[in-house]
Amino acid sequence: MGSSHLHSSTLKTALLFGFCVLLQLPEIVFGTTRHYTFNIKSKNVTRLCNTKSILTVNGRYPGPPLVAREGDQVLVKVVNQVPNNVTIHWHGIQQLRSGWADGPAYITQCPIQTGQTYTYNFTIIGQRGTLFWHAHISWLRSTIHGPIIILPKKNETYPFDKPYKEVPIIFGEWWNVDPEAVISQALQTGAGPNVSDAYTINGLPGPLYNCSSKDTFKLKVKPGKTYLLRLINAAMNDELFFSIANHTVTVVEADAVYTKPFQTDVIVITPGQTTNVLLKTKPFSPNATFFMTAGPYFTGLGSFDNSTVAGILKYKNPSNHSPINKLPLFKPTLPPLNATTFVANFTKQFRSLASAKFPANVPQTVDKRFFFTIGLGSNPCPKNMTCQGPNGTKFAASVNNISFALPSTALLQSYFLKQSYGVYTSDFPANPLVPFNYTGMPPNNTFVSNGTRAVVLPFNTSVELVMQDTSILGAESHPLHLHGFNFFVIGEGFGNYDPNTGPASFNLVDPVERNTVGVPSGGWVAVRFLANNPGVWFMHCHFDVHTSWGLRMAWIVLDGLLPNQKLPPPPSDLPKC
Numbered sequence: 018m019g020s021s022h023l024h025s026s027t028l029k030t031a032l033l034f035g036f037c038v039l040l041q042l043p044e045i046v047f048g049t050t051r052h053y054t055f056n057i058k059s060k061n062v063t064r065l066c067n068t069k070s071i072l073t074v075n076g077r078y079p080g081p082p083l084v085a086r087e088g089d090q091v092l093v094k095v096v097n098q099v100p101n102n103v104t105i106h107w108h109g110i111q112q113l114r115s116g117w118a119d120g121p122a123y124i125t126q127c128p129i130q131t132g133q134t135y136t137y138n139f140t141i142i143g144q145r146g147t148l149f150w151h152a153h154i155s156w157l158r159s160t161i162h163g164p165i166i167i168l169p170k171k172n173e174t175y176p177f178d179k180p181y182k183e184v185p186i187i188f189g190e191w192w193n194v195d196p197e198a199v200i201s202q203a204l205q206t207g208a209g210p211n212v213s214d215a216y217t218i219n220g221l222p223g224p225l226y227n228c229s230s231k232d233t234f235k236l237k238v239k240p241g242k243t244y245l246l247r248l249i250n251a252a253m254n255d256e257l258f259f260s261i262a263n264h265t266v267t268v269v270e271a272d273a274v275y276t277k278p279f280q281t282d283v284i285v286i287t288p289g290q291t292t293n294v295l296l297k298t299k300p301f302s303p304n305a306t307f308f309m310t311a312g313p314y315f316t317g318l319g320s321f322d323n324s325t326v327a328g329i330l331k332y333k334n335p336s337n338h339s340p341i342n343k344l345p346l347f348k349p350t351l352p353p354l355n356a357t358t359f360v361a362n363f364t365k366q367f368r369s370l371a372s373a374k375f376p377a378n379v380p381q382t383v384d385k386r387f388f389f390t391i392g393l394g395s396n397p398c399p400k401n402m403t404c405q406g407p408n409g410t411k412f413a414a415s416v417n418n419i420s421f422a423l424p425s426t427a428l429l430q431s432y433f434l435k436q437s438y439g440v441y442t443s444d445f446p447a448n449p450l451v452p453f454n455y456t457g458m459p460p461n462n463t464f465v466s467n468g469t470r471a472v473v474l475p476f477n478t479s480v481e482l483v484m485q486d487t488s489i490l491g492a493e494s495h496p497l498h499l500h501g502f503n504f505f506v507i508g509e510g511f512g513n514y515d516p517n518t519g520p521a522s523f524n525l526v527d528p529v530e531r532n533t534v535g536v537p538s539g540g541w542v543a544v545r546f547l548a549n550n551p552g553v554w555f556m557h558c559h560f561d562v563h564t565s566w567g568l569r570m571a572w573i574v575l576d577g578l579l580p581n582q583k584l585p586p587p588p589s590d591l592p593k594c
């Protein structure tokens with residue numbers, strides 16, 4: 018595994034052929050400490066006949082899988098060998114009382130600067146499945162990302178048949194230019210950023226792009242076997258449809274929580290979401306090969322990458338021994354770009370497994386209700402400039418009309434050291450200050466306010482949060498991600514949320530539990546979580562362009578009274594600003 022290594026584990030990734038990465042499960046592993054070293058370094062990579070230097074972990078793109086068992090302690094020593102400031106986020110890991118290891122820049126830590134080292138230290142408690150790690154500063158996560166694979170405890174099994182093989186499938190987005198230049202230019206001019214040049218599967222764009230067919234992900238399978246595909250959407254700005262021609266898959270897990278199994282031909286996955294599916298191969302090798310493709314689900318008004326990545330599912334030993342390029346190739350059909358009803362139907366099929374062993378601990382009572390509007394807006398153009406955003410303004414994005422400004426030091430330190438003055442205020446509104454028809458005619462004034470404001474919650478507050486899309490600059494789906502907690506998705510609908518009728522449809526029995534949820538385009542979603550993890554927790558749109566425009570905020574969860582309800586002091590190597 019290069020310089021990332023696993024103690025006491027036989028887990029290996031094997032380059033079986035081409036670019037197909039299969040995971041071999043460890044046979045003997047004990048609840049233990051996993052040591053990794055992540056060297057952040059540049060590497061020249063060629064895609065679409067374009068060579069450029071990208072930022073990587075250990076020279077790998079996508080980065081190395083981080084593999085652990087439920088209950089393990091993980092220590093990742095990150096060494097910054099590049100000119101950029103870097104942080105790493107362990108997306109979906111709950112970080113119980115280990116908020117110093119969460120990673121979002123200027124929220125839980127100052128960046129790891131050039132030449133510096135920081136060791137992330139956390140224990141995986143009560144989670145098993147697929148997540149991913151990624152850089153959490155500016156747009157560095159476009160190339161700095163990789164799978165997190167949490168295996169069940171060593172004496173535990175999956176609540177489904179043991180798969181023959183496990184395969185991570187990580188979707189990404191490739192720019193021929195430097196993504197840092199793309200977002201920096203967009204923030205300067207106020208315009209939307211230039212769209213990506215390709216989507217990728219495990220770093221490979223595949224044969225539907227010019228000069229790219231040699232860079233194709235190939236999954237070679239045996240007939241009559243069950244494969245566990247660990248799907249991860251690490252794309253920057255795009256929700257994706259994914260489908261494998263002539264094959265149906267069974268969804269068994271979302272965001273590292275088991276679900277009730279359901280079958281589907283097409284998966285919808287937002288940036289920040291992970292979904293485990295079982296692929297049962299055909300009983301006999303068909304004399305055919307099959308494309309697996311991913312392409313965008315898009316609801317906004319701006320431009321977007323409307324291309325398709327393809328990988329190949331190839332059976333070993335087709336009985337007529339034709340060379341692969343002579344076999345017929347079948348292609349899946351993806352839904353139309355803006356298939357919002359299809360997406361809502363798909364999303365509603367997710368249910369927690371909610372078994373005796375894996376219960377859905379949905380908060381049944383609520384201490385505090387929040388109603389957040391989620392959407393785009395604008396900032397006025399500075400007097401000495403011309404701006405290229407909507408109507409000559411600059412694009413912005415907000416929660417309850419507040420576009421969140423990152424401070425120049427980290428919120429968690431300021432909070433812990435009781436030095437919030439001049440860094441943040443604790444007055445984030447629980448409701449919009451000016452109610453309007455959120456999904457109706459847009460208001461004349463699209464300007465947002467700017468500030469660094471947080472919600473403060475006493476320990477163990479039971480929170481209900483309704484997130485309402487706005488149509489101020491066009492209705493649009495937004496994948497909202499919460500750090501520090503999973504939430505239960507108890508309801509969703511189109512139009513404006515009505516507090517009188519909405520709750521009647523809430524599922525408080527077996528709603529899906531996850532860390533990222535799509536706020537439906539022109540609709541709302543309701544979630545509940547128990548604020549039992551002290552610290553400062555970021556919540557933001559997982560479209561990086563929207564995060565960059567300010568669609569982000571922070572929850573501060575206070576310490577409880579007991580010793581094990583308090584945030585420990587910061588580690589001694591925590592970076593300084």
Ligand SMILES: *[C@@H]1O[C@H](CO)[C@@H](O)[C@H](O)[C@H]1NC(C)=O
Binds near residue numbers: 059061070
């Ligand atoms: C990438 O290529 C450039 C130009 O060929 C070269 O100067 C540079 O050293 C290479 N960087 C790495 C990390 O290999």
Ligand SMILES: *[C@@H]1O[C@H](CO)[C@@H](O)[C@H](O)[C@H]1NC(C)=O
Binds near residue numbers: 138585588
């Ligand atoms: C990791 O954190 C735990 C819990 O705070 C602490 O006991 C342990 O000493 C830390 N380990 C290292 C190597 O920093």
Ligand SMILES: *[C@@H]1O[C@H](CO)[C@@H](O)[C@H](O)[C@H]1NC(C)=O
Binds near residue numbers: 170172173
């Ligand atoms: C595995 O071990 C844990 C802790 O010892 C125990 O709680 C659990 O019931 C065991 N599970 C099985 C399937 O034996």
Ligand SMILES: *[C@@H]1O[C@H](CO)[C@@H](O)[C@H](O)[C@H]1NC(C)=O
Binds near residue numbers: 262303304
């Ligand atoms: C794949 O699906 C297509 C369209 O449904 C069908 O015509 C074809 O026979 C199938 N091929 C195989 C090998 O399953």
Ligand SMILES: *[C@@H]1O[C@H](CO)[C@@H](O)[C@H](O)[C@H]1NC(C)=O
Binds near residue numbers: 301302303304336337
């Ligand atoms: C594949 O082709 C061979 C010979 O051409 C045939 O015997 C075999 O039945 C075919 N397999 C399937 C699954 O159609």
Ligand SMILES: *[C@@H]1O[C@H](CO)[C@@H](O)[C@H](O)[C@H]1NC(C)=O
Binds near residue numbers: 323354
């Ligand atoms: C996106 O691409 C699809 C085909 O791949 C095409 O049908 C559709 O018109 C394109 N849409 C836009 C908005 O470019």
Ligand SMILES: *[C@@H]1O[C@H](CO)[C@@H](O)[C@H](O)[C@H]1NC(C)=O
Binds near residue numbers: 353356357358
């Ligand atoms: C999707 O786009 C098509 C073509 O632009 C349009 O006709 C259709 O109304 C749109 N559907 C939805 C649900 O917005």
Ligand SMILES: *[C@@H]1O[C@H](CO)[C@@H](O)[C@H](O)[C@H]1NC(C)=O
Binds near residue numbers: 358359362
């Ligand atoms: C969505 O589900 C409804 C109700 O089951 C069904 O009538 C409709 O056809 C579905 N629409 C799509 C696009 O899947």
Ligand SMILES: *[C@@H]1O[C@H](CO)[C@@H](O)[C@H](O)[C@H]1NC(C)=O
Binds near residue numbers: 399401402
């Ligand atoms: C515009 O003015 C601001 C200060 O008010 C300055 O920081 C910025 O560099 C100026 N931009 C241009 C393009 O002149």
Ligand SMILES: *[C@@H]1O[C@H](CO)[C@@H](O)[C@H](O)[C@H]1NC(C)=O
Binds near residue numbers: 408
């Ligand atoms: C654009 O700005 C002008 C002048 O500020 C205003 O009159 C007009 O209504 C705006 N148009 C839109 C679509 O917001």
Ligand SMILES: *[C@@H]1O[C@H](CO)[C@@H](O)[C@H](O)[C@H]1NC(C)=O
Binds near residue numbers: 458
């Ligand atoms: C909000 O606007 C929509 C679309 O114009 C309209 O159908 C709806 O009746 C409006 N709702 C309210 C409460 O005014």
Ligand SMILES: *[C@@H]1O[C@H](CO)[C@@H](O)[C@H](O)[C@H]1NC(C)=O
Binds near residue numbers: 100102127128130593
């Ligand atoms: C890196 O972060 C430090 C601390 O916030 C900041 O002072 C410095 O300007 C940053 N450097 C770069 C290259 O962004």
Ligand SMILES: [Cu+2]
Binds near residue numbers: 496559564
């Ligand atoms: Cu968004």
